[in-house]
Amino acid sequence: MIEPIISVKDLVAKYGEQTVLDNVSLDIYPEEITVILGGSGCGKTTLIKNILRLFEPVSGSVKILNKEVTRMDELEFNSILSKIGMLFQNGALLNSLTIFDNVSIPLVQHTKLTPTIIAKMIRVKLKLVNLAKVENLLPSELSGGMKKRAALARAIALDPDILICDEPSAGLDPLTSASLDELILKLKNLLKMTIVIVTHELASIHRIADRIIFLDEGKVLFSGTLQQAKKSVIPEVETFFRVGKFG
């Protein structure tokens, strides 16, 4: 049996009195693309932020690469984080730095590579996301979709073991979105990356997903392969795969 690369057990998260995640348990398997689905406000982003300790969970356990991270000290957790790339919903690029400098941050901070090698890696990553000509621009000079692609280039700068994308195709045109899916598939196959994606794009899900986790009101409604999800009789899951909307 394959060991999960991320394992969440009985995770509870709250905003004040409001419970956002209620005893969520799920497993993410290596070298697979797992899509997390669910209507707005069902706790998808909260789940990811709790897994990555950006929020402190109320209770439960989160294991990444077989290590319990909820009680891990900062230094040890940083070494885990250097194996994870995260693409935020709004890109979260540093506004004061050029795109080139934004992508260089993880490479300069976490490797001993020479500046020429780093520059080559950055240019290749920017080319992969179709942003070859903007390396000297500031994030504020880019469109929303370009910012997101630049943020993806930063997330994959270190060829991380795990890539987490929070709504990567939102705000992108269908062509760019499809090429992004291709890139994600390529990254998975070439670098044996584990990829977790929060998305609602049905076309994208059909193209890339290996496994689906369906959240509803802070609970895991469905967890299984894409094929199983398509045949699911759970009303919410069935509606989504039939019409691409949350019931």
Add this chain to the structure above:
Amino acid sequence: MKYENQTLFLDGKLTKFTVPDLLHELSQYKGKKISTIDLSEVSSIDSAGVAFLDELVLNLHKFKPQLANMNEIVESAVSTFTSLSLKKPVPGRKDNFFILIGEGLLRWRDSTRDAIYLIADIFYWSFVGLFNRKGQRQGSIIQQSLIIGVDAVGIIALLSFILGLILALQSAAQLRQFGANIFVADLMAISMVTEMGPILTAIILAGRSGSSIASEIATMKVTEEIDALRMMAINPIRYIVVPKFLAITICIPLLVTMSTLVGILGGLIVAVTYLDLSAVVFFNRVFEILTMRDALIGLGKSFFFAWVIVIIGSYYGFNVKGGAEGVGKVTTQAVVASIFWVIILDALNSLIFYFKT
């Protein structure tokens, strides 16, 4: 890594963790002819590994080395991550001295033109706003007066009192030596009314309100709130700047008057406790020495200081570039420019009203 028959054999992992060591190891083969790079023993490769191979091929370009015996994964990684097919980045144009001066002058011309438009807009809409409140939020002038004026009372009063105390203390020591104790009243009255009251108030307002005006407008600009107002057919200057302009115009004479009185009060305490003057004598002398002209000049120039603070804060706010960093930058620029222009205006005022040939 080993070298045989013009072939460099690479093995194991070619990743971001091994590349620094490989670069070091490679230095021992410097100058050797390498026509083939054999990758048959490479077990895994990432983008750093491919960048390393690219660098190797570029450095050995005179031997035209070929990558050989790549397995499917390595070949796929090389074709995805290679930078050899990328166009070389074009270095930015380096402008000569005259172009830089020319561009500077053009920028100065444009910013002066923008500033003049802004000043005209602010004065026009403020005048119109006195009679017609359309396009302004209800109660915004009172709200701004509270923020700009009332909230600043404490700090202005405290600093004016301390400044008055300091001025009086330092001069008292000198005046006492000449038996000219009473002149401390002259000094406090004239310095506080004509200079210290207005300038101290203006500098505190530049720091407090100038910065908040610049950062508020800049943030609104960055987050497209200004564009949203325009799209709702609302003039942003009228909606955002005019209430602040009118509020500061109302508040500044009151704040300057308070600052002057509290400063003189600080002087009075020194006069009574250290120079053995009575309060009655002190105030008689103050009113004797002061003229209406001094009071009007002091109050009059404070209006110009206030307007400069709002205009400069708005100018920098509307001209923000970039995101969060841009907001910080224009806020700093606005405060520095406001204080600079307040002092320049003060100097002009002194030249006009007090410089007699």
